[in-house]
Amino acid sequence: MIARPAFSLVAVLLALALCVPGRARAEAPQATVPVAATAPPIDAAKPADAAKPADKSMDFDLFADGTKKPASPGLDLRLTSPNQNPELIARISRRRRLILQLHQGFGFATLIVLAATVVVGQLNYVDKYSGDFTNRYATPHEALATVATVLFAADAGLALFAPTAYKKPIRADAALVHKIMMGVAAAGFITEVILGPLTAAKGGDLNQRSLALGHVVTGYVTFASMLGGYLAYVF
């Protein structure tokens, strides 16, 4: 007596379940399929080749939001500023790239001239305090030091004043190492610009050799910093 209505209910549910078109589910891509219903979810009996050509086309939108904006929170696609349009950013990028190409060229030239300055400076020191005191290296050293300083200043200017198209957060990376090393090199250049002429002007003084030694050491530190900054960036 009790079982009859129950079986009737089951029969009705069975009929309803089988009558609901499967397409209604297929049209709702975001619907969550219960885990229990998904093992296995594919009709393995159907060969893959039987798939409709439309199924295998790329004409589908699984995100179904019609936009290119990721739906996940926290995926901020904004670039430098929402007010800047892509064309403006492209123009800034092109200008930046040109400036940074020059920066690389100037940097490489500075490194070579600075190496020559250090070598000739060392020869000058040896000549002056341990050698024949011919003074033949003094002028080449001054000339090289002047060129190196001008190149470095120009190179630093290019780096500092290059426009930035995209945000660059400060973080511990090779770029930061490069900047720190170049900062040390800049301090070295400033020291040398003061210490060089000061040492030269102290001719005959007892402390000239000490100043000259300090000048030589600062030169080496400056060169090492610049080389380190260069290597950190390249490798």
Add this chain to the structure above:
Amino acid sequence: MRTTMAFICTMLFAARGHADGQVNLSVKTDESRVTYHIVHKFHKVDGVSKKVEGRVRILPTGVAQVAIRVPVESFDSENVNRDEHMKETVEAAKFPIVEVKATGDGMTMPTTFPSTMTKNMTAQVTFHGISHTIEIPVTVVFLAANKVVATTSFPISLDAYKVARPSLLFVKIDDAMKLDASLTLVQ
């Protein structure tokens, strides 16, 4: 009797889901990543994005439809200057998304877990505003009925996508850029 009815109803709906349903999976962002690999004469660079968004739909016909997208800005090569340079060259402001749409057939759910399946899929890679269709190998590891890990690795040509290859010390990077993806998909 009520228990029996509930069981029958559950089985009934489960069976219907198996017969004509489709499977929808979503990328679990915190467990997924896409990596690019580029080669320069002096060094190799890897850029990783952990902001992957993606969906997969497995149709009753066995066809899998995949859509993955990654914001160009999200790639991190552990050098802010290099990342900034990358954004310039791929025009991130104009083309902020790298998108991959792929389809493949013969996708069947295993009966035991974990289980591994390797398939070739046809993928449309949209990058720098240009789309190219290529074949990519995909390895799918079914960890459970509701958790899948898919991995793929394939090269693309930067020139084919009209990307002005960046240079360091006036030496350009290689044309081939390898893309790796490791995606954890859940229901």
